[in-house]
Amino acid sequence: MMRLSKPKYSFKKTIEACKAGITGNPSLRDKLLASASDLEALEVQYLDLADIGRLYMIPPINTDGNKDPRVICILNKSHLVQIYDQYFVPKSKPAGKIYNALLNAAKEKCPFCGGIGTPRNLDHFLPKAHFPQFAVLPLNLVPVCRDCNMDGKGHAFATNAEDQIIHPYADDGRFFLEQWIFATYHEGNGAKPGEFEYYTLPPDNWSAVDKARVKNHFKDFNLAKRYGTKAGQRLGTELLQIKNMKQIGFDREIIKSILLQPGVDAAPFANHWQMGMYQALMHTIH
């Protein structure tokens, strides 16, 4: 749920770069050349639906009884996968530059988990096994960390509005600007350390679908556990500082304003783990 700017590379430019890299396979090159304009036309459809959270309306390709169906114009699934694997991913190919630019645009922060993980590769928002026509569409390629990798999740994709995870390039600003992840702090006792329980609480005025979407996003990427771990790692330091300040004689309002409020203010965006953590500590300090 971290916003990424839309890729500056168009589908057309990317297809051209892929085509320029196809050497020693004139048949594949000709097929791509003949299909390029049909492919390029899909970019508008993708963006129009992604902008309004309706990518689930694009049906997956029909693979009934055919492992390598025709997907678009004269390109089969295997052609599109081959173009991705051999002429888009490798750094030595002209399109490899686009791959790297898309990956680096995330600035080491995975958009799905809010920067807990560092992106290691690009992932297909609509998996290429079911939507090979988008295999090299920049808008469909999102930098992703190992823990969030969707290709590794059995090629899951949403078939209804509620199950769609948040699209970092295209979804509405409310998902990125308004807070919907919060936390409660449970104090420890004796042997048991304190811990944070993260949960979703989307704004009341959101639609039922939007509320369901963030809940599912939170669940799909296991954010309750991952945020809880992250906050737990910082807890010891904060508790020690609170204790020291109390011993010196600071009251709780002072501790809140000079120790905890800055933690809230420094959270990089509304649904960052740090936001929930410091808000929760502010509510519990006594």
Ligand SMILES: [Zn+2]
């Ligand atoms: Zn991640």
